[in-house]
Amino acid sequence: MGQVLLLSAAFLVLVAISTASVLLVNKARDDSSWVVHTIEVENQTNALLLEIRRAESGARGYLLTGGSEFLADHQDAVARIIPDLDRLDHLAADNPAQVENLKKLRAAIEIRLDQFARETRFVKQGKLPDAAALVREAAASDTTGTIREVADAMRAEEDRLFNLRTANADRSEQLATLVTIAGSAMVIVLAAISIFLVRRSARARDEAEAALRDSNLNLEATIDERTADLREANDEIQRFAYIVSHDLRSPLVNIMGFTSELEELRGDIFRRIASLARADAAPALVPADQEEPELRGEDSRLSQDFSEALGFIKSSIDKMDRLINAILNLTREGRRTFVPERINIRELIEAIVSTLAHQVAEAGVKIDVDSLPSIVSDRLALEQIFSNLLDNAVKYLRPDVPGAISVRGRTKLGFAVLEISDNGRGIDPKDHQRIFDLFRRAGTQDKPGQGIGLAHVRALVRRLGGTMSVSSELNSGSTFTITLPINWSGGT
Amino acid sequence: MSNPVTILMIEDDEGHARLIERNIRRSGVNNEIIPFSNGTAAVKYLFGGDGTGQHHNGQALLILLDLNLPDMTGIDILRRIKENKFLKSAPVVVLTTTDDSQEVKRCYELGCNVYITKPVNYESFANAIRQLGLFFSVIQVPPAVS
Structure with a gap:
């Protein structure tokens, strides 16, 4: 029982650890992806700023020299700004603060792009003073500063997020490790306990087996000893x-x-x-x-x-x-040596009945002998047993009732069960023990007798390895039941 | 009845001894009766100081023997008498309360001549003792052995 509980507990712990590990690993992966995401946002922001700078420096170069390579560089940078901004928009869509920042950034960038467009147009038309004025105007409105500030704010936000998410990821990993270690420890402890229990029960079983073997060996000797003691007594x-x-x-x-x-x-x-x-x-x-x-x-x-x-x-x-x-x-x-031999009980009882013929005829009794088993036992002892019982049955009939005596037999588990029933005067249940005592009798003392017969019969039955009992009520007959081993080998 | 037979009565119970003696006398036997109330005294008398029993050589003895003696069993005395060449011709009458068939058989095997059970019924007892009277008439003095 304890082992089953223990194993169930171990299994549950394993399941819990597995689940927790899976969950925690997933969480750690999420956390890591969030960290990566932050870095991406930051990179994208930097890339955007770089393009803006490139556009600015291109524009200035074009303005100063009117060289077409500056213009080409400027236009290439401008072309990249909007897609970069869109990508950044897309990346930072999850964060409301960044979305807000981006809105500001986009507004600033659009203004700046508009200024770039006008500047290059003025330069192309040759209105250089206008372009320079526009550059001064732009410097005065500080769009570039705004862009830088917003970008810094965004980077700061992403830095914050980076720290937060890194910490989260670390914590998840630590938690996962902790859970795994704790679970493993628990499994090891449970395993140790169950090994201990198994070994203990194995030892107990071994000891019990040894004891059983010993007692089996001793049993025979003990029985012999006791039997010898009893025989001596x-x-x-x-x-x-x-x-x-x-x-x-x-x-x-x-x-x-x-x-x-x-x-x-x-x-x-x-x-x-x-x-x-x-x-x-x-x-x-x-x-x-x-x-x-x-x-x-x-x-x-x-x-x-x-x-x-x-x-x-x-x-x-x-x-x-x-x-x-x-x-x-x-x-x-008691001192006579019994000699076991095969005996047909029915023949033996019929022989006894024929010796009782005189009394039987006088009392008008009907004796009915069933088919009976044959057994191995001592002939003289059986003769004494059954002649005593039949003699009693004939002797203690009721005068007003025609006597009927029956002898029945059956076998059961290696024993022959023999019943001698009569319809005579019966025996009061309180006397059932007494009638087997030496010199004791029961009921009306109107017949000669010493009170020996039943004591003798019971002693004989016991010596033959059997038991006997009586069932009877006053005025309703008696049944004496004798159980004898079918194959008695003598000796005791 | 002037037979010179001496009767040795080995019987520890004084009452029994008295009853036996009375009934022997009543049957008209007047021979000398020497009573012994224990086995040791009887053995001493029978076999003498040297244990050979030679001094009884040629003497007519009749031994009444009880089997239950306080100091030894009558069976032993019976065996020794029947093994002794001077005494073995002396008739031994075992008189005892035991009617166990094994015991009776053993006594006869050892050479006892008559086995009488002491019945509680006094008539039978007295009769059995008186029957011994007949016995005395046929006892002969054994020839002396050298």
């Missing part, structure tokens, strides 16, 4: 989860074991109590190994409380065991 989490779940299990074995031991003891204690109570009432023999000791009142209640407490402990242990096992399975799944 992931491995650490896996190991951590594995160790934690193992070490949590160990005390659980004790808790369960000794709870069972307590249960045995409880049997022994209450049998003893029963036998003691019976011995108090009737000191008869009581079989020690009686299975169901009869307890009364307070004792019976104690026994029930004892059983209840033990029951809660045991069911809690069972639950904890299931949770720990779930974590263990997840970490095991």
Whole structure:
């Protein structure tokens, strides 16, 4: 942008300089021609005066000697005076002052010429005294003086004009030179600025290119580094989860074991109590190994409380065991090596559907499997992903609506997009994140489950280089969308 | 059951040790049980001060081994037992919380005789221990090797 402005400015300056130069040169030429004109006028004036003098001296010579060569010279000069005067008239027509002067000059010259004519006539007729008188008269009227004065005035005027015009011409020339120098300087400055700008942007571009090259080179290394870091972190989490779940299990074995031991003891204690109570009432023999000791009142209640407490402990242990096992399975799944192979997803899903046949028939569900792309991925992982999703879809239908589940697929930019839709009970949007968390569930808790399936599915999808999302509203079905790379190469 | 078999129990968890012992006794086995709560003490007993294990030559031993020990892994102890010419005939019963198939496979490859997972379900646990009773009846005193 700056460069374009700069170039435009330089161009404008050039145009302005050219125009100004042309104008100024023209003006200088005009001025010079005016100077020449002045000189011409002055020359012409001098020439005229010279002719008048020649005529005068011719006339005098003729008068004194009566020689015909003087007369011829005089007549030749007289003949030139009027054309010279006309030429001067023509030259000085532009100047009113000179025109005025010329008028006076012409009047004086005409008088003088008339005197010359009379003088020569008197001389020819031989009336020499008359001619001499005429010469004296002419001298007395001072026509010659007038002519000289007027001519001097004209020369003075032309001198003035000459000075003025010379000064004008000089000024024009100086101006032209100045404009040319200033313009050239400006062009040089602009050129320098644009060279500077061009070099600066070239340098910036070179630096950017170098940086780009560097970052391209570094990018690969950085990615490898980050990937290694992530893998390490992931491995650490896996190991951590594995160790934690193992070490949590160990005390659980004790808790369960000794709870069972307590249960045995409880049997022994209450049998003893029963036998003691019976011995108090009737000191008869009581079989020690009686299975169901009869307890009364307070004792019976104690026994029930004892059983209840033990029951809660045991069911809690069972639950904890299931949770720990779930974590263990997840970490095991995380450590399993995936093997990429070409898989026909439609066949894989149909196989899963056939294993669900019993539930499907019981729930009266219609499962519709579209034509699906085949992809390269891990078979076991895909089986787990789709069987979990289909299992959920069958499990969480609405009881009053006949179930319909559809599996659709398409490909997009190297990824296979697979959608599993149902018309079941749906998931509240506020729970969309929660359902993917481990041990978290959403909606009415009327079905058995640990809250593991979707967490597991999402972990698998991620390991396969894909993403998954859900779109659902309460009571209007759910659609789980899974995007997987078509050609997964394993590794990560 | 007057078998001279000595039972070595290498188990760091006292609770587990107590439960194992109770169930062994309940199954009617009255053999001597020597408990160890860490790997170092067990290794010292097994291989002796010279590390050869020669003093057990000709002795009938049964080893109950936990894999998760505080100071070493049971796998190492198993390997050393099976590499030792005086001890390798002693049956080793691995008793652990790990049911990882890799781990189980590794133990069998190293020569463990029985692998028992400690289930949280106490009935299964007790049953598994009591099954060992059968085992004792078939253990023979190994011939002494020179």
